[in-house]
Amino acid sequence: MIRLEGVSKRFPGAARPAVEAVDLVIAEGETCALIGPSGCGKSTTLRMVNRLVEPDTGTVRLAGEDVAGVDPIRLRRRIGYVLQGVGLFPHRTVARNIATVPELLGWPKARIAARVDAMLDLVGLDPAEYRGRRPDALSGGQRQRVGVARALAADPPVLLMDEPFGAVDPVARGRLQVEIGAILKRLRKTVILVTHDLDEAVRMGDRIVLMRAGRIVQADTPDGLLARPADAFVAEFTGPDRALRRLAGLTVGALAVPEPAQGAPEIAWDASLRDALALLLATGSERLAVAGPAGPMSLSLAAIRQVSATDGTAPA
Numbered sequence: 001m002i003r004l005e006g007v008s009k010r011f012p013g014a015a016r017p018a019v020e021a022v023d024l025v026i027a028e029g030e031t032c033a034l035i036g037p038s039g040c041g042k043s044t045t046l047r048m049v050n051r052l053v054e055p056d057t058g059t060v061r062l063a064g065e066d067v068a069g070v071d072p073i074r075l076r077r078r079i080g081y082v083l084q085g086v087g088l089f090p091h092r093t094v095a096r097n098i099a100t101v102p103e104l105l106g107w108p109k110a111r112i113a114a115r116v117d118a119m120l121d122l123v124g125l126d127p128a129e130y131r132g133r134r135p136d137a138l139s140g141g142q143r144q145r146v147g148v149a150r151a152l153a154a155d156p157p158v159l160l161m162d163e164p165f166g167a168v169d170p171v172a173r174g175r176l177q178v179e180i181g182a183i184l185k186r187l188r189k190t191v192i193l194v195t196h197d198l199d200e201a202v203r204m205g206d207r208i209v210l211m212r213a214g215r216i217v218q219a220d221t222p223d224g225l226l227a228r229p230a231d232a233f234v235a236e237f238t239g240p241d242r243a244l245r246r247l248a249g250l251t252v253g254a255l256a257v258p259e260p261a262q263g264a265p266e267i268a269w270d271a272s273l274r275d276a277l278a279l280l281l282a283t284g285s286e287r288l289a290v291a292g293p294a295g296p297m298s299l300s301l302a303a304i305r306q307v308s309a310t311d312g313t314a315p316a
């Protein structure tokens with residue numbers, strides 16, 4: 001769906017390229033999280049997809065088409081864009097903000113109004129209560145929800161998200177990551193997400209691309225990145241609590257076995273293994289009871305230990 005081939009960019013006067021020889025393919029319906037230290041080229045990579053930045057060399061293709069040959073305005077109508085702090089128009093109502101692209105596309109008024117309400121519903125805001133408000137009457141998390149609603153309003157197949165939840169407090173942020181991630185999956189959007197937050201990348205990414213100094217160091221599933229860091233830099237970046245992070249990205253269902261564990265503390269099938277471990281430690285139990293989709297199951301501490309034991313250390 002999105003293909004970057006040998007893409008490089010050096011800004012005028014810069015000592016080294018911001019992005020260098022990046023090859024990356026993002027499949028339709030996939031969420032790809034770009035992560036890495038500040039200044040490693042994440043946002044520049046993202047912006048070359050919607051032509052806010054032009055590459056010096058290489059090509060960016062969208063559904064097979066070289067974006068260099070597509071009029072930028074037309075291109076951006078096919079690509080939703082969500083930024084930190086969103087950039088909502090402050091003097092426009094929530095409804096008018098969400099209607100921005102449909103209005104540009106000349107949709108009839110009734111269709112726009114219906115779409116605005118559907119988008120508000122989608123992101124969990126009651127249309128009757130929120131459509132007439134202005135952005136300054138919203139919480140940070142609500143503003144980000146409106147930002148996502150606006151980006152999705154014209155139903156673009158591709159969504160670019162640059163630190164979308166960076167300005168939101170940690171509690172609201174966790175909820176947004178889970179909810180918005182589920183919506184994007186359900187709608188089968190192809191998403192590039194730029195983030196500083198490894199937990200966000202693990203929660204939302206089907207794949208994580210870790211960059212350093214303009215280059216891709218490792219592109220892998222969240223579990224692959226945490227379990228098998230390609231080198232010492234990746235190991236350091238993912239940190240000493242890599243094993244716990246990994247458990248946060250895996251569900252109880254992945255390890256539960258079809259054996260009843262009567263009387264054991266209960267955990268949900270779709271809870272994370274990190275929550276399961278916390279419950280095992282808090283209760284001192286060796287096993288948890290799981291209500292599986294096809295009957296009672298159990299999850300043992302030993303099984304979690306086994307998964308953690310495969311947590312590779314980086315090759316020297």
Ligand SMILES: Nc1ncnc2c1ncn2[C@@H]1O[C@H](COP(=O)(O)OP(=O)(O)OP(=O)(O)O)[C@@H](O)[C@H]1O
Nearest residue numbers: 011012014018036037038039040041042043044045
């Ligand atoms: N418009 C620009 N003009 C000149 N240099 C730029 C421009 N945009 C980015 N850069 C430089 O390119 C490099 C990569 O920047 P980029 O914003 O892509 O990094 P990033 O990984 O997204 O960083 P951060 O996480 O801090 O947002 C940095 O050294 C930055 O200073």
